Amino acid sequence: MASKWATHKAPEDAAKRRAVCPVICYTVDRLPPYDEKLYSGARKGMTKLSEVNIPPRDARCWEVPKGHFFRINSIEGPQVGDLNIWNANDLTERFFSGKTRQMHATHVSTGDRLWSTLPSLRPLATITHNTLDWYGYDEDGGGVHDVIGTRCDPYTNHMLKGTDYNFCCHSNLTRALAAYKGIAPAEAELHVHDVLNVFMCTGFTKDTKQYFMKASPVRPGLCTKCVCGANTGAHTTITPGVPGCMCVCLLLLLCFCARGNLYVRMGTGDYIEFFAEVDLLCALSACPGGDCGSSHSDDVTPCYPLLVEVWSPGEGSLDDWAPASRSKYGGKHGIDD
Secondary structure (H helix, E strand, O other): OOOOOOOOOOOOOHHHHHOOOOOOOOOOOOOOOOOHHHHHHHHOOOEEEEEEEEOEOOEEEEEEOOOOEEEEEEOOOOOOEEEEEEEOOEEEEEEOHHHHHHHOOOEOOOOOEEEEOOOOOOEEEEEEEEOOOOOOOOOOOOEEEEOOOOOOOHHHHHHHHOOOOOOOHHHHHHHHHHHHHOOOHHHHHOOOOOOEEEEEEEEEOOOOOOEEEEOOOOOOOOEEEEEEEOOOOEEEEOOOOOOOOOEEOOOOOEEEEOOOOEEEEOOOOOEEEEEEOOOEEEEEEEOOOOOOOOOOOOOOOOOOOEEEEEEEOOOOOOOOOOOOOOOOOOOOOOOOO
């Protein structure tokens, strides 16, 4: 399909030019294959070290030691998140969404790596589990865990809508990094970068090739029984939306309702899991777009928290593992010494 502003008549051989076969830009056969055995072995016997709750329309930072895992969990309702990752010891080395997209695809899943910026160009993290891997690509061309988009930001929002909105993901990540590192927001903002859109379902329209979003298929875990009558042994089925019977879920086997009564947890919600190939500093924003099925950059859409967990690997499971190394490129760039 030609541009709507096209003014030139197609040449006689236009069909022939369009019919040439595409060529994959980057052949990745020389990359080390995903070592499923290694990561699965490390997942056995792993222990949860900490967790961080990401409030709706806000962001938080956390660190992950190399050789550890972290999970991003859906806990109360369908919600997408914008993820930034840095080398914990050098903020200039950070997640490179464009190169990740070139190395893998428009959307990432188990076995894909999140690559760092030049000149390091190495895996910062590897995706080791994705409960939404069943989704694939839908009839609209949409997929989950997007490395196409950037992040919602107040500058674009002001340009398109003429209003200031201070809780876009860009602003949320800026506040979180500034608070965590104890630096000025203006300095922190320079380190905020293009994201992995966790749980976000996106693609390009078939006709105009415009970037689209649709309601995420992510779902939280369900807590279906409440021990509200614990003293009598009776169990009451939870009714979502009923005051006093709302789940404040901790992603444990047990959690509590607003009245302090005990729920019996009946299944874990969707999550995506990463393995830290180097020491990481991460930040996650719970996007103001909620499940991104209608709008974003406003306070209209229902939003929910996300839960991050950091896990240590099984003891002795990584004795033969080594952190990812930086690019071996010589660095001369065609300039003589």
